Amino acid sequence: MAKKDIDRKEFLSKLGGGAVFALTYACLGGCTKMDNPAPPVDINTSAPPEDIDFFLDLTLPQNAPLLSNGGYVIVNNNTVVAMDELGNYIAATRLCSHEPFKEVIWSTTSNEWLCTEHGATFDKLGSGTTTYNSNGASGLTIYNTYLNGTMLHIYE
Secondary structure, eight states, X not given: OXXXXXXXXXXXXXXXXHHHHHHHHHHHHTXXXXXXXXXXXXXXXXXXXXXXXXXXXXXXXXXXXXXXXXXXXXXXXXXXXXXOTTSOEEEEXXXXXXSSOBOEEEETXXXXXXXXXXXXXXXXXXXXXOSSOGGGTTOOOEEEEEEETTEEEEXX
């Protein structure tokens, strides 16, 4: 007696709904969408420089903190722009040189850049300080600022 070939539809109908679900789930479960992991960062080398050249309109509500001494804003999670205690505009990368975390902010209390991840601190020019600890010894990338009316230019 010869074997009869069956088509896919007939095979699946003989298998039953539960088995079809189990097979489909197992096959397709491995095809989930996932974000690509961030590439590893070598903390022993400096991060590649970011192309920094943008303007902030100081009349916009989101930039209002820059109208007061000690205020700061974070731009695209890459750059922190602040007005220091003397009313000067300053800007730095958010990427800490101690470890590759984008956690640098302006500290109004100590008038210096502060990495909130491990407490690394940097003076206005980006040199590491020992206010909290020596983690900031490698320094921080600082950007130029230029105010023209209400437009603040941040650039390398």
